[in-house]
Amino acid sequence: MLPCFHTDAPELRPPSASQAVYREDCTQCFDSIDDEGGLNVCLSCFNGGCAGPRDHARLHFERFGHPLALNIRRTRKKVQREEPPQKISKLAITAETDEDRYDTNTHVVCFSCDQGNVEGLSSRLQTVIDGVLNATTFSKKEEIKAWEQEFVPCEHTISLVQEEPKGIESQDLSQCSMCDLKQNLWLCLVCGNLGCGRSQFGGTGGNSHGLAHSDATSHAIAVKLGSITADGSADIYCYACNEERTDPDLATHLAHWGINLAGREKTEKSLMEMQVEQNLKWDFSMTTEDGHELNPIFGEGLTGLSNLGNSCYLSSVVQCLFDLPEFQRRYYHPGEKPPYAATPAADFETQMRKLADGTLSGRYSRPDKNAVASRESHEVLHQKGLAPSMFKHLVGRDHVEFSTMRQQDAFEFLLHVFKHITLSKHPASLINPVDSFRFCIEQRLQCLNCKKVRYRLDEQDNISIPVPARRVGLPDDAGVGSLFEPVTLFDCLDVFTAEENVDLRCPSCASQEKFSKRSSFKTMPAQLVINARRFELINWVPTKLDIPVEVNDEPADLTHYLSTGPSVDEELLPEDEASDAGFQVNTDLLSQLLGMGFPEIRCEKALYLTGNSDMEAAMNWLLSHMDDPDIDEPINKKQPAENAAGHAQDPLKIAQLNEMGIDNARARRALAATDGDINRAIDWVFSHPDDIAEPIDGQQLNSGGQTMTPGSDAIPATYQLRSIICHKGSSIHAGHYVAFVRKQLPGKPGLSWVLFNDEKVVEVEDVQEMKKFAYLYFFTRV
Incomplete structure (x- = not known):
């Protein structure tokens, strides 16, 4: 075997702390270090390439000329069942390492010399190899960064004022001060009181005495004793914010109560660990009616995705x-x-x-x-x-x-x-x-005084429809929620397309009479995704309602919801000249929104971006954009709403947006709303899909003068349910999601329902109950 001269190349460098090392799975397929050929990690750029039949590692060499790779292959260690479990000497949580679970073998490959196992490694190369094996992997690095950015300090942790200790040296830090619980204990950082946590957070139970103490004293900040580690990490909860936070001065605040971080060991799961565990355990039934567990199925199109933690x-x-x-x-x-x-x-x-x-x-x-x-x-x-x-x-x-x-x-x-x-x-x-998801919604406005009308088109790729709540019972003494009468998908679409009255000033007759407003489909897509809104505001908090929606597997004819367009005897409303005076907020709607507790700037922005005429639309916009980074930036009132899509924008930026499929009107409006910042304009377009409505007299035109109305107005408009996403939990930000998809399974006539519950993939016979409470419905046009 000839010596490899690439092993001592001067450009070889171990990975820096900021470099990503892909040493778990291939960057171009899901082959991994657990497969028979293992994974080849490039020793020049640390890309991971599979070494199996696809050989993406060799493809990487052919494209970029990086000769050396470290082949890593691991195999699971066999469990010796006759060995007794290791005795636990103290209460501590220790993570099982890869060394505990796997045997790992490595060797160096040189693609340039065509050597599958390079020998005589130089000290320079050995340093690089050690750097690769010791580096934090890409997935772990990103996971750590994601967890680290979860929580931030708040004004209550930053401005925390602690009371002077009163006999704290004799305080029992092993038991709740108000009951006998010895786990899930929270130390008030203000006065040193020790109270048990809430049962839904504690995992091991709790009587909410920590919360009761905060309610009685207004002391906001508490730390979970069992979560404290020597490096200063711990669960910090702010009862005033009702959020988990961080405390930049935790070591000092703990020392005030006689707790030294040195030598501390974590003895209980953190709140986030328990939340992830709870989400993974949500009980979507994986059993048949007679109690047998559903058998997994395997094959093309039947591969599950593992849960990365709340994913x-x-x-x-x-x-x-x-x-x-x-x-x-x-x-x-x-x-x-x-x-x-x-x-x-x-x-x-x-x-x-x-x-x-x-x-x-x-x-x-x-x-x-x-x-x-x-x-x-x-x-x-x-x-x-x-x-x-x-x-x-x-x-x-x-x-x-x-x-x-x-x-x-x-x-x-x-x-x-x-x-x-x-x-x-x-x-x-x-x-x-x-x-394939895009279509147009037609909005018809008619002045109830002069009877003139205005038509507008909104391009969309989804519809979010309200599910009408028809209560048939009230909460019982045990606190079980209301019962609701089942509704059909057509009931929901009827509400979505129903006429409603809105308050507007008519630009033709100048009356302040009400307008009638109606939405209908101008065109319909090949794939229709429907979000069923089963939420209502209870004390200004969006609360999920368990309203059954009847949806059949048989094709549904939605032709009834297609618009017939303007009739020949209708007279169109002129454009509103008053818009030249700038945006004038609807004071009645603004007062209603302010009465709900929303900040004034947010209310004005919601009205500005939803047409200034619809209370429900503005409220829904507020609820769905509360986390926008620019939510509290005021709108430019001097800029007319209609003229926000004016012609003063940079044509080069408009052309760039055109290349991304964004038409001229949208591009001008987005650039005007973001002070000409093209990156923010892109985000603006996609975060405000419903608020750009162009007046129409039949069709929309693209920049080249060609019709560009997406979707089809062909009839009949018949759709069949293809898949659903179901959610279990009281909030969309907790609980668990699964997907039910209709598949053609080998040896089975017709289509079968398949449940994808993360990595678990099983065939299910009846999904009627799941369809009733689905969160997203995917329909295919027949």
Whole structure:
């Protein structure tokens, strides 16, 4: 064997602390270090490439010329069942390490010299190898960053004033001061009182004596004793904010009560760990009516995604999207080489194709062989599931919510993915799959005094419909919620398209009479996604209502909801000349919103962006945009609402937005609303899909003068339910999401319902109950 001269190349450097090291799975497929060939980690840029039949590591060498790679392969250690468990000598939580679970083998590969096992490694190369093996992996690095940004200090932790100790040296820090509980104990950092936590947070129980103490004294800040570690991390809760926080001076505040951080060990799970655990345990039934566990199914299109910690919202959306033919045609190209990308893990096109291959190919849909040793023989064996960590980081980076490890709203995430797809660069030969969701809603306004009308078109890629609440019972003595009469999908669409009265000033007759307003479909999409809004404001807090919605598997004719357009005898309203005077807020609606407790700036912005005429629309906008980073930035009142889409914007910036599929009117409006900042304008367009309505006399035009109305007005407009996303939990920001998708299974006539519960994939016979309470419905046009 000839010596390899690449092992002592001067450009070899170990990874820096800021560099990502992909040494778990391939950046272009889901093959990993657990597979037979292992994973080849490039020793120049630390990209991970599979070493199996696809050999993406060699493809990386062919494209970029990096010769050396470290092959890493690990195998699960066998469990010696006859060995007794290790005796626990003290109450402490210790994490099982990879060394405890796996045997790991490594060797160096040189693609340039075609050597599969390079010998005689230089000291320089050995330093690089050690750096790779000791580096924090990409997925772990991103997970740590996401957890670290979860919590911030608040005014109550920053301005904390502690009382002088009163005999604290004799205080018992092992038991609640008001009951006998010795776990889930919270120390008031103001006065040193020790109280038990709330049972829903404690995991081991609690009588809420810590909360009772705060209510009685207004002392806001408490720390969970069992969560304190020597490095100063701990669960800090602010009862005034009703949020988990951080305390920059925790060591000093603990020392005030005689607690020294040195030597502290974590003895209880943190609040976030318990929340993740609870979300993973939400009981979507995995059993048949006779109590037997549903058998897992495997094959093409039947691959689950493992939960990264509160990531079930992502998994459910991905399963529904990649079931659609438009997404499969766009991203699933078996046998083709991945797109050319210098950093595949940071390339959206590459990661979407990786997800498509992972979920659709069936290559990873198999029982988890490593779980055999840890399960009893009679238990059902599920898949290991694919970990979409690269995709989650990529699609969520720079987003205030999706970059965190908190549970998120599946509907908001769906729209966020749509935005990323639309803004990504598409090869000329491939279409944007989001186009299959797009259609136009027609809004008709009629003055009830002069009878003149105005028509507007709104382009959308979804509809969010209210579910009418028809109570048939009140909460019982045990606090069980109201009972609701079942409604049909048509009932919901009837409410969505029903006429309503709104207060407007007529630009024709100048009357202050009411207008009638009605929404209907001008066109309808190939794929229709419906968000069922089962929430109402209770004490100004959005509360989920369990209202059954009857939805059938049979095709539903929605032709009735298509608009017939303006009639020949209707007279159109002129444009509102008063708009030249600038935006004038509807004072009646503003007063109502202010009465609900919303800040004035937010109320004005909501009215400005929803037409200044609809109380419900403004309120829904406020609730769905409360976390926007610019929510408290005032609008420019001197700029007329109609003229916000004026012609004074930079034509080059408008052209850039046009290239992304954003028409001229939207581009001008977005740039005007964001002071000409093109990046903010892009976000503005996708976060305000409903507030740009162009007057129409028949059709919209693109910049080239061609009609561009998305969707189809062909009849009949018949749709069949294809998949649903269900949510269990009282809040969209907690609980658990699963997806039910209709699939053609081998050897089965017709379509069958398949449940995707993270990595668990099973066939289910009856989903009628799940359909009644689904959060998102995906319909395909027949």
